[in-house]
Amino acid sequence: DAKTTQPPSMDCAEGRAANLPCNHSTISGNEYVYWYRQIHSQGPQYIIHGLKNNETNEMASLIITEDRKSSTLILPHATLRDTAVYYCIVRGAGGTSYGKLTFGQGTILTVHP
C-alpha cells in the first residue's frame, strides 16, 4: 500500500474554506486516493475519491497534483458539523492490498464559530 501523511490537526473558521493536505509520494499509477471522515461515535463516512483528475461533488472538491504525489481536500464553506477526523487513503490496486482501505491517523479538523 502507498502510505499517506497528513497533519495531525487543523483549525478552520466557520464559513471559510477548509483545505486539508495529504502526501502520498509512493502512490502507483492505478491507485485511487479516497477521503473519508469520521465524526465522534459514528462510522467513517465516504467523501470523495479520484485517480488523477480533480473531482467535485456535493460535499467537497479533491485536487490531485499532476505527479499524483499529493492531494488536497477542500470543504468550500466549513460548518461546525464538519468537525471530524479526516482520513486520506490510497486504496490498494494489487496484490494482498487489492481493494482495501488502509487507514492512518488522519487529520482532526476543528471548525470554530
Added chain:
Amino acid sequence: EAGVAQSPRYKIIEKRQSVAFWCNPISGHATLYWYQQILGQGPKLLIQFQNNGVVDDSQLPKDRFSAERLKGVDSTLKIQPAKLEDSAVYLCASSPGISGNTIYFGEGSWLTVV
C-alpha cells in the same frame, strides 16, 4: 437505500467471556469487511469477504476471533475468549465489489471488556 446495519450498538463483557457482533450489508453488496478501531487510532482491517468466501484474514487473531458470512449476505464476528485489549469499536463495511466501488461503513459496535 438502507445503510450497513450492525448490532448490538454497545456491549460490556468481562474478560474471558464471549461476544458476537452481527452485520447486514447494503443489499446486493458482494464484498464485506470487518474493521477494528481502538480509541484514538484509525480503523484496522480484520477480515474481508467476497460473497461467502474469505479474501483476506491475515490481520484476524484467529486464536480468539472468528467470522463467517453464510449465504453471502449477513456476517457475524465472534470473540472468544475476550481480552481487555479487545475493547474497541468493531466496524462492518460493504461495497458492490472489491475494487472501483465506494466502501460504506456501518455505525459500529462498541465493545468494552472489563
